[in-house]
Amino acid sequence: MSGVFSDPGALSRHRDVLVATEDTRHKVVAVCGGTGCRAQGAMKVFDALCTEIDAHGADRTVGMRATGCHGFCERGPLVKVLPEGILYEHVQVADVVEIVEKTLLGGEVLERLLCEDPVTGQRYRREEDIPFYSHQRRIVLRDTGQLDPTSIDDYIAAGGYSALVRALEMGPTAVLEEVKRSGLRGRGGAGFPAGRKWEACRSAAGELRYVVCNADEGDPGAFMDRSILEGNPHSVLEGMTIGAFAMGAREGYVYVRQEYPLAVEHLDLAIEQSRALGLLGDAILGSDLSFDVRVSRGGGAFVCGEASAMMASLEGRRGVPHRRLIHLSEHGLWGRPTNVNNVESWANVPLILLNGAEWFRAIGTEGSPGTKIFSLVGMVNNTGLVEVPMGMTLRQIIFDVGEGIPDGKAFKAVQTGGPSGGCLSADKLDVPVDFDTLVAEGSMMGSGGMIVMDEETCMVDVAKYFLRFLASESCGNCTSCRDGLSILHDLLGDITEGRGTRETIALVEELADTVEATSLCALGTSAVNPVLSTLRYFREEYLAHVDDKRCPAGVCKALISFSILAERCNGCTLCAVRCPQDAVVGEKKQPHTITQELCIKCGICKDVCNRDAVLVQ
């Protein structure tokens, strides 16, 4: 480290030195250190690799990095060998010696560790050949799988903080114009044009103003912001610093969930490193820009992602939304002009400054430029974190990037926009994914959750699941949201348990209408989306539950029964042995039957049957 950078030149000289050092290394091994891969033992693999490389005396020629999330969490732990881009999946400590001796020192590719195509079984040599990656456009996530997020030098060597230098040269007005021209829209859900928000904050009256990074990502199954903060915290800090420069703010906050310990750790470290190099603090890079960032940890309330609740929480009050007739950009944190953008929006800012607004506009669609990161989860072959240009269709994301539904099952629905998004049916697969189209179809972009469901999913049950989450995350202020959502949950429970009638459905619709029309914040007004969208696209399924007391997907236990098809059963006794209730009876090599009074509908018999003889109806 070279002390504080007194001017942009000092930063670029430092970068030159770093790049020259990197050049002496022939190979770099990037082990995914994202939360998913860590949970699967990636750090043990990393330690073993370091030890093995040292043992071979190769530490001068092989660089080691524990990076951020590579996105392909399904296949973790992931190990990437650069510059070739060889990607190994499911790497275990036992594989380490072979990787070092054959691939790193011998230049040989280990066929058995290469990523396997779930459909064709083909193994791909390089990362960019894998369909999961080849259909993506990774710009924000480009470096998360390459850099060591705990090293500011890695970020600087990769060109980090040169967007800030460019911003300082351009001046605040030109920076603002560039962001406005880029058409960047807020990635947190609402999709409000960032440039317009910045302009309002910049021109609001007052000496003090704040920039805030919303990292209160609370959607079940979503980990976009988490991965950026864990894998590339400096990109967010650089974006915030550029924003602060354009808006004239001296202080910034990152509001991050307490449940993201690794993100907090990496962010804290990044802030410390930036301060040490004078990239945060007074007179940044010798300019008259002074800016510093503090981390504020939230207690895990979903509602604190709502901006007015977040302001309350940042100020030390209970995180409850309140009416905002005056925009936060004029009257925000402690009554000062405040700009809030989410993690992904901030991480886009350096890219826009560096490559220009035209480059950014060329990606994505006219109304929604750029890319969007989704956490693609559920019943899809390739689960993980994906970044695609806006305007890509749901079909392309699910069937090209995600490579379809496992076990040859049929696609049924996809839920976009997190818990309060909507469920779209198969006939909406060719809908382009951008802010406006999704809303028009009764769903929303949200912050980027994407949950794929197959034919064995009951949509009433899905709506009930999301309502339970939202009812428990409602702050409890508004009668309509607090009590309305829990009643809606109970009413859907009536339907899934066979007590529902057509009147129940009518009451659900009537109550949902009031919750949507009379709740204060977006949590309440959008919370009914899962119910209304499933009623819109899967009404027959609701009707089957109430009219025929039948769950077509075979999920709702009160409405299904298990039986054994005599013509298929060969009496192997596997189900009888595994049944926890001893409900399956029958002689060996004779068709078995299920005693309905004993059956608890756990589904084990269906799972273990090799002959597909268990019928659910």
Next chain:
Amino acid sequence: MDVELIIDDVPVTAAAGASLLDVARCAGRDVPALCHHEAVPAIASCRLCLIEVRRPGRDWVQLTTSCDYPVSAGLVVVTNSPRIRKHRGMNLELLLRRAPDAPVLRQLATQFGVTRARFAPVTDAPLPDCILCELCVRVCCALDYNALAATGRGHDKRVGPPFGRTAAKDCVGCGSCVEACPTACIPMADTATTRTIWGRTFELLTCVRCGRPITTKAHAAAMAAGADLPVKSTDLCEVCKARLTSERLASPRR
């Protein structure tokens, strides 16, 4: 600054920034609200004070709450419409689950024609009849005692002593929360010498002349400390203070 607006076709003049609910009520409109008190900030919890408002230059009508809506020039407000009645009725129905016997809710139900009880009543609330409007909390905080707080989320939201305590540590027993509570659900029990509220029992300060209770000693001490006065200044009840004044006025020495 005064501004002009229209409420139910009638032009009204009001101070900019005033609560639209207060202004509508001053103009003689009957807008129901349970969580509103002019002395404390609005939180728009009960969702009964719904109105329809069109802002100047906008061509759409917004359904919203009036208590937390600041008055501005050119608003066109409607306080009663089929849409308002429909949603107000539903929210009233939801509140009735929590306080089915509260007179104020029964009266509103009659007034707004809510006769059905389609939803099962809430039976697990620690404070029966509480509609979680936080008026008790807001009043307590406005008086700077901060003995009460809202805790928990969703169905599990509670009001009362914070941090799961059974007794309100900072309570002085002033009873302002009881006064403010719209459903009269806060238990407060007075004997000749004590008051029990929020899990605590306070000694009552009695009038030196007539012996009637004035308030709790803790409250008197807190008020005296707040006003920088000797505690003695509050040892007469309101009736005796008035009597003393009139006696002095009538005194021949004057």
